[in-house]
Amino acid sequence: MLAFFPFLFLLSDFISPYVCTDNVLKQNYHNQNMCQLQDEIPLELKNLPYVIYPNDPKYDTKRFIYNKCFNLFPHAIIVPRNVEEMAFVLKSLQTHQLPFSLRAGGHCYEPGSLSSGYVIDLANFHTIVPDVSKGEVVVGAGCLLGDVIESVGALDYAVPTGDCPVVGVTGLSLGGGQGVLTRLYGMTCDAIKSISMMTADGQVIEVNATSYPDLFWAMRGAGNGSYGVVLGLTLKMYPIAKAHYVELSWDWDEASPSAIFERWQSWLSNLPHEITTHIRFQYANGKSVIKLTAVKIGSDALNEWEKPFKSLEPKVTFFSGRYVESAHYWAASHSNPFSKSKSAMIMQPIQQKGIDIIVNCLTQMEQEKKAHQVHFTIASMGGESAKGDTAYYPRKALAMWHQMVTWETPEEEKGALHTLRTFSREISPYVSTQCYANIVDYDLGDGYLRAYFGTHVEKLIEIKKKYDPTNLFHWKQSIPLSHPVQ
């Protein structure tokens, strides 16, 4: 009987004092849309055990990535369990000309690994096989940095990776990969020995310096979502017994931010390769702080910081021990669900006027007690990272700057974006126009190719034409088949 009057339920929902009408309308609209999405899925992709469909309880979690700004509704999230399933879905999506994205760790700063079509999630490719005799580790494309750091670290080895344990090793490596071992061993992409990948025609190839040298060059720095589906990576690992970590911090009102930053910049000019350092200007919850961290690899103690910084009376946190344990100290984290990032390369020390812009921004944030958070993190580059010959472009940078705002509720978005974009515009005369491809920033428009890949762009386009001539693998900032007209 009730089946004939489904609207009665809706009506009772509308008049119930306990249910927000707006939410009910949204829910009904949502349900209708979900049904439509399901209907549009081609027959051969329906009812597969490794696909998350819109009616699956996991769908609403899995359709998001780390940055919750992007509310897309894919038709399905495909999580293949092996190469055969991967080849099958790639062929099916190709045959039906359906758009898709590739996802590894889901830590793209923009929706580069999301799609309203289909998401192919490599999470099931998660084996890690270290081989000490060869000094290498084979990792599945779905592995996260923390898994790799832990399993290789248990053997007192390390791969030069990034700082955040939940970032995907695939996305990070293919776009560059900067972290505490960058100056000693180079970028993560420099540690890639071989790449197992599926090309547009469903073939699995092993890409390395002898088999496909041009593609190998391109994949290490510009490989994200442009040439094929990476299934796994073979990475060099280095024996590391001991690491030393120091964190110096200053409250804003007790510090002289300009002096700290100036000293940090001049410290970089003759820093040993064993040391990598970051300086962070951070504003959160009404307070600004400066944090300076350094990690040194090897048996010698880390005391190089004392001469430049001790007289500035920082609060000091220190750790000395196994590398794998030190990782807990330098692991990056923040808790807000929404964020926007930008990058800039620093090719020579920032002049005083530029430093004033940084200091004024943080001072103003503190005075106005803004609700959103600001993180400006500048990381030392140079050392081995200046030497590699791959598609990763900004090799000559003295430092890499990650400018980021985070916020907690959608209402704060406008203010947060205004802070970031205003700051970025003001600081631009004092930094390079080169940017980091892994700090994906859609504000760059068509300029992203030059900003990320500089004079490598033309070569990357030629390699694209050779290996993916139909542009099967594409997203907003992939390598195109021809240069956009500017």
Ligand SMILES: Cc1cc2nc3c(=O)[nH]c(=O)nc-3n(C[C@H](O)[C@H](O)[C@H](O)COP(=O)(O)OP(=O)(O)OC[C@H]3O[C@@H](n4cnc5c(N)ncnc54)[C@H](O)[C@@H]3O)c2cc1C
């Ligand atoms: C909290 C946080 C901390 C970070 N810390 C660091 C850091 O310390 N050092 C650093 O260098 N970077 C850092 N990054 C940036 C990070 O390197 C990039 O965002 C990276 O692209 C994330 O990789 P992912 O696999 O997690 O992302 P995803 O969102 O899964 O993918 C990112 C890109 O890779 C492509 N892709 C995914 N899977 C595949 C595949 N199987 N084959 C081919 N292409 C694929 C996608 O198309 C997408 O363009 C950080 C990012 C965040 C959000």
